[in-house]
Amino acid sequence: MEQRFVYADHSATTGVRPEVLEAMLPYLKEEYGNPSSIYKKARSAKEALEKARGQVAKAIGAKNTTEVFFTGSGTEADNWALKGIFEAYANKGNHIITTAVEHHAILHTCDYLEKVRGAKITYLPVDAEGFVKLDELEKSITDETILVSIIAANNEIGTINPIEEISRICHEKGVLLHIDAVQAIGNIPIDVEAMGIDLLSISAHKFYAPKGVGALYVRKGVRLPSFIHGGDQERKKRAATENIPGIVGMGVAIELAVNEMEERNKTLIPLRDRLIREIEEKIPFAKLNGPREKRLPGHVNFSFEFIEGESLLLLLDMAGICASSGSACTSGSLDPSHVLMAIGLPHEIAHGSLRLTLGRENTEEDVDYIMEKLPPIVERLREMSPLYEDFVNGNVQPIIMKK
Amino acid sequence: MAMMYSEKVMDHFMNPRNMGEMEDASGVGTVGNAKCGDIMRIFLKVDEDGIIQDVKFKTFGCGAAVATSSMATEMIIGKTVQQALEVTNKAVMEALDGLPPVKVHCSLLAEQAIHAALWDYAKKNNVTIEGLEPPVDDIEEIVGDEE
Numbered sequence: 001m002e003q004r005f006v007y008a009d010h011s012a013t014t015g016v017r018p019e020v021l022e023a024m025l026p027y028l029k030e031e032y033g034n035p036s037s038i039y040k041k042a043r044s045a046k047e048a049l050e051k052a053r054g055q056v057a058k059a060i061g062a063k064n065t066t067e068v069f070f071t072g073s074g075t076e077a078d079n080w081a082l083k084g085i086f087e088a089y090a091n092k093g094n095h096i097i098t099t100a101v102e103h104h105a106i107l108h109t110c111d112y113l114e115k116v117r118g119a120k121i122t123y124l125p126v127d128a129e130g131f132v133k134l135d136e137l138e139k140s141i142t143d144e145t146i147l148v149s150i151i152a153a154n155n156e157i158g159t160i161n162p163i164e165e166i167s168r169i170c171h172e173k174g175v176l177l178h179i180d181a182v183q184a185i186g187n188i189p190i191d192v193e194a195m196g197i198d199l200l201s202i203s204a205h206k207f208y209a210p211k212g213v214g215a216l217y218v219r220k221g222v223r224l225p226s227f228i229h230g231g232d233q234e235r236k237k238r239a240a241t242e243n244i245p246g247i248v249g250m251g252v253a254i255e256l257a258v259n260e261m262e263e264r265n266k267t268l269i270p271l272r273d274r275l276i277r278e279i280e281e282k283i284p285f286a287k288l289n290g291p292r293e294k295r296l297p298g299h300v301n302f303s304f305e306f307i308e309g310e311s312l313l314l315l316l317d318m319a320g321i322c323a324s325s326g327s328a329c330t331s332g333s334l335d336p337s338h339v340l341m342a343i344g345l346p347h348e349i350a351h352g353s354l355r356l357t358l359g360r361e362n363t364e365e366d367v368d369y370i371m372e373k374l375p376p377i378v379e380r381l382r383e384m385s386p387l388y389e390d391f392v393n394g395n396v397q398p399i400i401m402k403k
Numbered sequence: 404m405a406m407m408y409s410e411k412v413m414d415h416f417m418n419p420r421n422m423g424e425m426e427d428a429s430g431v432g433t434v435g436n437a438k439c440g441d442i443m444r445i446f447l448k449v450d451e452d453g454i455i456q457d458v459k460f461k462t463f464g465c466g467a468a469v470a471t472s473s474m475a476t477e478m479i480i481g482k483t484v485q486q487a488l489e490v491t492n493k494a495v496m497e498a499l500d501g502l503p504p505v506k507v508h509c510s511l512l513a514e515q516a517i518h519a520a521l522w523d524y525a526k527k528n529n530v531t532i533e534g535l536e537p538p539v540d541d542i543e544e545i546v547g548d549e550e
């Protein structure tokens with residue numbers, strides 16, 4: 001097969017789709033008014049802002065559009081939810097429960113709250129497939145607990161948590177629930193009313209809208225202080241002149257993503273399962289990370305024993321395939337990804353992980369191409385590996401058993 | 404990510420020199436461990452005059468680990484064992500037109516792998532190499548104290 005370009009890193013980010021760009025362009029060109037201004041030119045910007053808010057509210061099943069606040073990113077939404085609730089509910093307690101497999105936007109915020117602000121943080125363990133342990137959640141809630149924050153779908157291994165059950169446990173005990181739905185929106189159904197979610201983080205660039213825009217849903221009645229002080233924007237809770245083009249793009253993109261989800265998943269899920277199946281058939285000593293069911297629709301993550309992830313990514317890049325890895329070399333530290341550690345992978349095979357996340361533009365031909373390139377690349381790195389040599393010479397036993 | 408490596412590093416990563424195993428090597432050294440994500444093994448063939456006739460390597464690790472191993476093998480072929488000891492990680496890095504700061508440890512590992520192979524050679528052949536320290540990071544020891 002000829003050299004192709006295959007973007008298989010949709011969990012990292014996505015490209016802006018044409019309909020979204022089209023909707024944004026007027027707000028970068030002629031409709032540049034500041035929504036806070038009084039004249040007619042600004043009114044269209046204000047209307048666009050409120051229309052987008054309505055689109056986001058509808059997409060997540062919010063009762064009131066006023067429950068949606070635009071932010072500058074998913075990271076900001078996560079920070080606001082945690083720091084805001086910690087501050088607003090200080091009279092009730094200082095205990096926050098989260099999981100060991102959250103995005104750094106949650107983990108590093110918790111770390112800050114613990115070290116600088118005196119919060120007590122519980123990091124719930126997960127099982128071998130990355131599901132949060134519900135009995136541990138139930139046991140961890142105390143009178144001091146003010147918030148439970150749990151990832152809806154994991155960015156590294158694709159595990160989809162049982163949000164309804166988590167919500168039931170939280171609400172039986174009268175604790176607020178924040179859900180980081182950054183990876184979930186547009187991939188799986190999210191309904192804040194039906195699921196009983198009090199706060200929800202969203203990031204636009206994961207569903208074919210631009211980077212640098214996100215939203216925080218805050219259920220009516222939940223106390224949340226202002227996060228950025230300044231003007232009156234976002235009902236005085238998040239000052240700053242609104243990123244109108246980005247917000248317009250986000251509104252259109254979330255509507256498209258949610259409307260098309262069911263139809264798209266009819267092809268995306270089989271494509272994912274084909275990629276998983278063929279990797280398992282063609283590459284020995286490969287282990288699927290995360291579950292087979294209750295897994296994000298385009299999400300594939302494997303560990304390949306005896307090789308290291310960064311080398312794998314470099315060779316895939318040379319072949320025109322964009323992917324990512326949880327190896328230490330790509331995390332910039334000596335330890336492999338905290339998620340792979342939390343599901344109990346030994347370091348040796350956590351270093352050899354590969355994440356391929358498919359999206360709306362990927363085709364069967366892309367999977368053909370990945371399957372043409374990936375097995376010889378893994379083979380080539382094994383040829384180079386002293387660990388593989390030791391295994392071939394019978395000096396060590398593999399951790400991942402041969403299929 | 405590919406952008407953070409120099410062209411030389413990418414060249415040695417894509418076309419590693421002297422990669423492979425060696426039968427009846429005069430000395431073999433393995434350093435690093437799978438836990439921190441890098442393992443290097445160097446095989447030496449040394450003649451009676453103490454000149455390194457051939458070198459092979461195997462590496463488990465990132466692009467920089469492969470490239471430094473490859474470059475290090477090139478730099479010691481044809482040298483005496485004493486001269487090989489003087490090939491520092493700095494020299495390997497310079498020959499590669501530099502490494503990103505987080506990858507400097509890879510070049511140290513390459514230096515240690517050469518030392519470990521020289522140590523093995525010296526031990527097996529009862530020769531002394533001036534200034535050579537016993538390898539500390541040998542894989543055998545690390546496998547032994549796995550948690």
Ligand SMILES: Cc1ncc(COP(=O)(O)O)c(C=O)c1O
Nearest residue numbers: 073074075103105155182183203
């Ligand atoms: C689960 C999760 N939360 C939060 C974020 C951060 O979002 P943003 O990139 O908009 O800051 C990401 C992005 O990678 C994510 O995957």
